[in-house]
Amino acid sequence: MTAWDILVIGAGHNGLVAACYLAKAGLKVCVVEKNDWIGGAAVSRELYPGFTYSNCSYVNSLFRPEIMRDLDLPKHGLQILPYEGGALMTEDGGYLGMFRDHDANRREIARHSKRDAEAYDRYARDVLRHCRFIRPMLMRTPPDPASFRPRDLAELAWLGKQMFGLSELAMMDMIRFWTMSIADYLDEYFENPAVKAYQAVGSIIGTALGPMSPGTAYVLLHHAMGDVDGNVGAWGYSRGGMGGVTKALTASLRAAGGEVITGAGVDRVLVKNGRSHGVVLANGDEVIARRVVSNMDVRRTFLKHVEETELPPEFVKRVKGFKTRGSSGKLNIALDGVPNFPALPKGAPNIKGDLHFTGTIEKMERAYDDWKSGHFSADPFQDCMIPTMIDPTMTPPGKHFMSCFVQYAPPKIEGRDWTDADRDAFRDACLNQIEAYAPGFKNLVLHVEVRTPRELEAEVGLTEGNIFQGELTFDQLLFNRPVPGYAQYRTPIRDLYLCGSSTHPGGGVMGAPGRNAAAEILRDMKLPAKDLSDAYPVL
Amino acid sequence: MPTRSCDVIVIGAGPNGLAVAIRLAKAGRKVLILERQATERPGFAPGFTAPPLAHLSYNLDPRVEAGMNLSSHGLTWAAPVLDTTAVSSDGHHLRLSGRDLGKVDGPLSPEDRLAWAALSARLTRFASVLRPFRDMPPPRLAKGVGNDLWALAKIGLRARLMGKAEFRELLRMFLTNTYDVLNDELSDPLLKGALAFDATLGTWLGPRSPNSLLPWLDRLSGGGPRLPAGGMGALAASMRNSAMAAGVTIRSGASVGRALIEGGRATGVVLDGGEELRAPLIVSAVSPKSTLLGLVGPQALDTGLVNRIRHQKARGGAAKLHLALSGVPDFRGADLKTRLVLAPSEEHVERAFNPVKYGQVPDTPVMEVLLPSAHEAGHAPAGQHLLTAVVQYAPHNPADRDAARADMLKAALAQLEAHSPGIGGLITHAELLMPYDIETIWGLPGGNWHAGELSIEQMLFLRPLPGLSQYRTPVQGLWLASAGCHPGGGVSGTPGWNAAAAIERAGE
């Protein structure tokens, strides 16, 4: 049996990013994946003949460009397509569109509010200011504020310097922004309900909070800090679906000499004397490695695959207390043609982007109230995209793939597991909403894959179906992610690391957790991190 | 004729106005307090006086209590320590000790008993670490601006000296939500309900709202609730007596229309009747919002600041209920000399918050009930009882205010009836003050107790606004000293005391 230097559990994007960097550093790396396919939540799958679905994550903006370059992903097939358009359709038959062109966009908003049209510039400036502040933190290991080690002190000092590089008022506004609800924050800029609802979208995606919950302004930032080719806040498609990301990562890994084994679920992590040295697969095979890196979320890793006796009780308690409540579901739909949204102007590009049917913040919040009481939202919030309006590779010509991301869907229905009947009712609530804005839509539907938190957990392994491997609230960010004292990718078990979105800087197809984990592993192995780029400087 | 009769004019004779006045008076200045209200509010029922807004003392500042020598001006305590009863609808009440936060009597599982003892100890520890912030002006986020670095270092050191694990927990829990903290540790719904209620009392946050633990820590740092003899009105009276004894003049029925500003400097005030009063120093103990937008006016301020104060959040979420009862109510045997909390579970508290977000009234509000007349005579005619309650949550700006008030009263009485069957038959008079009524009577914007919401983005150096947290305003000679300033509301006198210190330090 081969003894590996590194064994990565889970071939999601972060596991593969970590594997790639470590393989490039000359280590013998193996990734084991429980599913028969690679990709975790960044996958392209043919679930209906001739149709490729991005059946989990569906758009890209956050994936760090430094990683794309370090790992030569475009050479290995990754192609990111910017998209245009987007629209929020309102109950009265109207719409608020989004346009890439600044002036077109201003004139569009001005149809709803002249004031808001001009307020958008200051809003965009302020969000950009926050993006500039947070970006350098994404590819750094968070310091432990309770530690007196020189490295932690230096990193804390660096953080302090970042803060004190701002004026006093800017620093205060930063703190306000990071703690406020998006509803309150938007009230400071805008007056029109549709404008506010559209801007609030990024604050609730994947989040077990409503737009009126404090802390949601930060979630907005989490979705706004990415870019497509320097266009900050822009999103794009991966050509061929989100599996393009993990496909390219796999190719890059193989080029660097690493291996991926699919259909190899892990039963448990082997631990001896507080040190891990491999895993036992579900089929009973042992795979031995000097170091084990888990791309699974922290709860799945430690509550399912590590003996509790090997762990400090306080750690176990905190892992159990790490919040991973799922809030989202998804419909993946094969369509016979382009749906007709009468509200949208003919010839405008809106349909090529994100489509929403929730015209006010209040409706979003009410959808969240349903989630709190253990129900999926009766009138859900949807983030719908038809990537095949731009990407010709995913369906036969004239046919389309539509991805509908839905909030809110709780991990359990009134405390019990989801049933198939619940799932069907959830599907119908979503389809009926679309039908109301696109009459005849249902007649175009060839196939629907419905994914509730139950399916997300069962298939992708996301505990409770949380797409971020842990909620993005401040008690779970930075040095608190996933567990205070263990936010530096290391765990209480020596040679066992975490590299998934449970770790800093969190979820989204970002790759940063995987990259940062690889940096820490190389550090522990005293290997040079020569192939790791630092974050591009923010000028 | 403008008159210059004093060194300092203080606007508002609430606890903060009195605190700032007495401290400045004791330093030898001639202080005049102008109070809008002419007389006591008329009682709501024959033989009953009108209860003040606050019915319990949570965080009376010991510096104020001692500095004003309140005990020699008539302050005694009807209940120096007040236990809390988490009222159960089946009579299995829990009694939470007012002396020892972690101690609970009643049917509680041993696990929960232990867990609450540990959690309450932790919360108390955190609260005591954060406590010193209350007594100092908020630090500024800049170098060389006169921060008390020694005091800040001491707070940091004390936090770190709790030990690595506790320090980390503090950093984690600082911005967490109450609901998760309670559910991480406890399982008893009634206990969690009472605690969730206490955590969110007076805020515009539900237990599930992130950052909702911090206002609770802040309240815990003030100690438990106490009931003054004669009620909170007596506490206010003792403060007034103390102020007058120190030479402060209090002029009632003197509603300030605007501040006089000449050459960027406040030089006096103009009363609603047109009378001008001049003083080199004006201290406003009314809310920052009314001070800046009303008394000063946007014309004298920068646009950015006016924007900020207009957007300062001041949503009151609590209504106040007053009932005249013809006899003793029975809360299924609960001790009426305790503070009664009607909040069956933390989910109930959250559910009661939901409709308020949309300007609507909850079906089943949660509440804190007090029977002052169970403690002592004088609150009600013999044989009758006064019941006062804080009812959460109430919308601050519903579409139809009268309908909302009526609905809220109905919902509150239904909750009372559910916990005290037959109480409805005892009610002879009822008064429900919605947040907008509270705004009208006490001048608090949005009816918010804190004269501006107490939530992290409006606390410490962000209170009342970024750049305005040092009690000083951009108008020279005009200072802020209300609950809208750090550290916030309650009958503490702390903002006033801190403001006086800041004024003295500035040598104004």
Add this chain to the structure above:
Amino acid sequence: MNVLTHYETPLLQSPFHARTAAANKMHSWGNWGGYASVLTYEDLAMEHAAIRNTASVYDLCPMVKYRITGPDAAAYLNRLTVRNAAKLSVGSVHYTVWCDDAGKLEDDGTLFRLGAHDYRLCCQERHLPWLLDSAFGFDVAVREETEEVAALSLQGPTSAAALSAAGFDVTALKPFRMADFPFGRGRLMISRTGFTGDLGYELWTTPDLALNLWDHIFAAGELLGIRPIGSDALNLARLETGFVITNYDFTPAQQAVREDRARSPFEMGLDWLIDWDKGQFTGRQALLAEKAKGSKWAFVGVEIDGNISAEGAVLYHDRKTEAGVVTGACWSPTLKKSIALAQVERRFLAKGNLWAEIYALRELHYAKLMQRVRVVDRPFFAPDRRRATPPGRF
């Protein structure tokens, strides 16, 4: 008016579009404030020469215009802007700036007092939220009216003669004054204002009369050398006179992502506009503090040795230490000099010994020059004819 929707034509068309498009022989368009605006119609040198020699016509429609009306209009503008709007007499215009709380410039613009309680504010950037927020507590109405006004700038030595030929007698019109004339079925307002530092007028009417106005003025000016000019020519003229443009010479505070990029009136040499005695205006306290403490930056006009434009050049003290940046520069055809506007750190300004590092691209290779820089008074070019009333004969 614009009938095309924004997703079909992201750029708006001015009411003069039919004429400007026809005259735009080079199809050279730029985006000015969301409008398609001509950069150079035909030939930059000829267009610049028209400004200084005969008469030039520039389409001003994209300039953002706000209308401020109501009993508190003067008080409102006094709180908004740094200059005293109450002192501006009806029928007059003044140049002004306004700041945020920190005393950093939001924009500059011209303020027209159309009536006792009626003003028009023309500027480069959009400010509706700030203007509305500033109106809180004042009895005024603020409305954006950019699309409701058609405006042309007629500038050059023969401009007064062209107007006379068109039937508008402006001989008595003094600089910064306005006059009103009947025109077609409506009115034409003429102000003696401009952005060239030369004799010139700005013509204001309603969009429905725009094409008539254009045709009428061009017919009247035919023998006086009138020609349409684009933004490139105007830019040369404004540099020669030393006028600043928001977002060229300074970044407006509300757009500055980087905090240190915003500039105060002191730092842009515009502090002379401030009326300290009028009472409160936004930024007053911050500016008083800056006045007491001193400013970091200064804004200056400079002459640069040699004949190469110093556009984008970095300025150095003693050839070594970075001291500032050129915000606008040209070879001035009028002055026969290389001139520039520049932001310079004050501490280096005092020391002098300034140099400009110029990269001149010549057939794919850069010639790198280090040229001596001399700070000079602005305006660089200020002919007497710009002020003469009545205007002289060309």
